[in-house]
Amino acid sequence: MEILSLQFACFVAIMLVAYYATGKFAPRFQWVVLLVGSIVFYGVVGTWPLLSFMIITALATWLGSQKLARLSGEAKLARKEAKGRDAKKAVKAQFLRKRRIVAVATFAVCLGMLGYLKYWNTILFNFGLAKSTTSLGIVLPLGISFYMFASLGYVLEVYNEKYDPEPSFVRFFLFVSWFPQVIQGPINRYAEISGQLFATRRPSWVGMRRGCLRLAYGLFKKYAIANVLVGNYNAIMGVANGSTPSPVVVTGILLYSFQMYADFSGGIDMVEGVSELFGVEMAQNFRQPYFSTSLADFWRRWHMSLGHWMKNYVFYPLAVSAPMRKLNKQATKMLDKQIGRTVSACVANIVVFFVVGLWHGAELHFIAWGLYNGFIIALADLLAPSFNRLAIALRIKRETLGYRIFATARTFAVVAVGRYFDCITSVAVGLACLKATVCNLTLRDIRPDLEALGVTSPQTFGFEWVALVALAVVFVISLRYERGHDVRAEILGLRLPVRMAVYLACGILFAFSLSFSLGQEEAFMYANF
């Protein structure tokens, strides 16, 4: 069931009617419609047998969190009864140990399952024990990395006693299976979404219109940019190797940068829009990432829900752990205070991006891509005082528009270098292409090369005019969001003839772009994670 399909439109329409009708006649059971719809969606799109992995994940995390909460309650009672400070401390330590065992066991079940489904075949292949990364025929369940990380985040929040766990498994299962999030995220947090999922509500005309607009914007990005560019990107990067002329590789990387953004953020806009039709606002996943002024800033704006997860559950726990505090103190003593305070964050960032790379897959190029990001961010943090001194010495005014544009372009280039290890599946080929780009970037007419590779619009370097116009539209909208405007409210507030003209112009562009999607799989890149 594709998002732009009659089946999906009918599915959402039936769910909306059922949801709001239930809200009128039996509001207590309104959430049940969302649950039933989500299960049916997963059964049809993700297949019924693979639903079992989602049930196992939900069951393990639900049982684990129930046990954690029970132990917390028992610990409080036991501490109250214990006499003296030392006895209270001993009780605390005893229950902490028990709680840790439960949390580790829950993680072991979930990550063990994810490890087998997502990594086992690739690991065997890397050690020469499998013919290919798919030779074992293990099928990766739809959205497993997203719903599993959301569930594990929930366990950690309960472990940290942020809130009481959900007593009903059936209700908890709605949080895990909520259908818009299983296609390609975002990774929702229970505390932020549960109240919305279980609320009773009447249809909101404004909410519906906003949801439809976001859905349409996502479709526009996906069809008028991502699907238009993907063919040319594949034509170039599918055969790229060390001897491919470097300007051709750079063109391929540029195509990928825009195609990937439109595919992922467009897909997220679509599912967020669908979710908003039911009054549920999911976690934000993008905030104009290509306006970032540093790589760290980029990662605060790109795939934000994964970033939040990593920050809360990997970065901080590691950076403030006892060994890291010790490392900080040693670095302060041996080097200086600034480095001492930075070093734990640098190490934690490298670990975080290693995990981010691993989250994308066990292939070496993902690990290389993750580590590249981690090391660049760590280096930038360590060198920040030197850069500040240099800026003062050279009288560079960082608050000017000129500097902002320079910093944005520099960040785009730094991100693009990382893409060599993201979209090229061999680290050796990625390095060879990068070396050729850095050492041998010549400005010459590459249009004949592009034509020879089968690129359909060599005159505009693979960027079809439809995509160029659509990119310009996305740029203008992004710029307004960046300046703090609520673009959806602005569009919905336009006078009717003007609004219709905007819709018509975008609709015509969209219709033109559909010819590029004919015969293509509409799958989203991030649906494979």
Next chain:
Amino acid sequence: MDITLDDVIEMLEDIQEDVNYEECTTLIDDGVLDSFDILAIVSAADDEFDVTIPAKEIIPENFNSAKALHALICRLAEDE
């Protein structure tokens, strides 16, 4: 040792000056303090007050104002 609000503000000023810590209640929400500053605060609380701030306490509500941070440090000092 009694930890006062002024002590906490002094510590914060050492990490990032030119911020009105007495008034501001959106230090995290408005991006006045970033993750580096938070780690610096955790490290400084350890150095200056002998208080360990665990990762689970690193939430915006505890770092949005000097007052909230002071309350957190006092609570943790009492627990220890």
